[in-house]
Amino acid sequence: MEPRMEKGNEPENVRITSQLLKARTGEFDLESILLLKLRGLGIMDLGCLGECASLEWLDLSGNSISHLGPLSSLKALAVLNLSSNRITSLEPLSGCESLQSLNVAGNLLGSLQQVQSLAGLRHLESLRFTNPMGRLSNPFCAAVGYRVAVAEMLPGVKVIDGERVSGRGSELYQLCKDLDNSLQRFSSTSGVGSTELSGLSKPWVEEGYWDFRPARRSSIVDEAYKQFSEALQECQELGKRADDAISQAQRALNIRPDSSSYVF
Structure with a gap:
């Protein structure tokens, strides 16, 4: 179920309902949903999303969400993308005890105190508050050294x-950071503008290369294989029925292939 378009081709505010979730996933039971992509649908109210108890991967980016209350009951959720919304508080996420990766770039988080509410998440390994490529950030990211904090x-x-x-690659990151600091000090003492230096420097790798990617959970893989097997079986059955239908039609019309009838 896609949101109805208002004037100016902008989606109207949408509330998540069981009908919407079933239409998007094809699942009859909300507790059977493992992966859910609801990007850019104009969602404002999370509605019954908290009933998806088995949900492990969720993309809600590009909506108008401000309150995360229903997410607090998603104990199995491992990957969550909330970028480009209107979020001011992360407190409900303290209930997502399996959370490993969180993207909240492009929201309205105004204080580091909001981050403190994530302290109890033992599995959390990846956080994103800014995304330079998409020009996304949060108000508290303007503070110098917020990443260190x-x-x-x-x-x-x-x-x-x-x-x-921290972990593998952190030493290289620290080395690069020290080199950047040295270059900045050099530019300030030598009179070389920082704009000139930044114009010369290029990223070593593509955006997101170092991002942590949580290991796929076996239940997601099993579900994908199950759906693929069912689709393949259905295609084979349809192919068999088509062959039978063609054979029956040929017998009914008493069609005998004649090579001389073909024109090239």
Whole structure:
């Protein structure tokens, strides 16, 4: 079920209902939904989303969400994308005890105190508050050194805004950071403008290369294989029925293939 379009081709505000979820996923039972993509649908109210108890992967980016209350009951949720919304509080996410990766770039988080509500999430390893490629950020990201503060607040987190702060690769990241600081000091003492230096520097790898990617949970893989097997079986059955129908038609019309009848 797609949202109805208002004037100016903008989707109207949408409330998540069981009908919408069933239409998007094809699942009859909300508790059977494992992966859910609801990007850019104009969603304002999460409605009954909390009833998807088995949900493990959720994309709600590009909507108008401000309150996350229903998400607090999603104990199995591992990957959550909330970028480009209107979120001011992360407190409900403290109930998502399996959360591993969280993207809240492009929201209205005004204080580091909001991050503190994630301190009890033992599996959380990847956080994103900004995305330069999409020009997304949060108000509190304007504070100098906010990443350091987040790392101290959440010592288990390995990746912040796509940059490794602990674990494998963190030493290289720190080295690059030290080099950047040295270049900045050089530019300030030598009179070389920072704009000129930034124009010369290029990213070593593509955006998101260092992002933490949680391992796929077996239930997601099993569900994907199950759906593929069912689709393949259905295609084989349809093919068999088509062959039978053609044979019956040929017998009914007493059609005998004649090679001389073909024109090339």
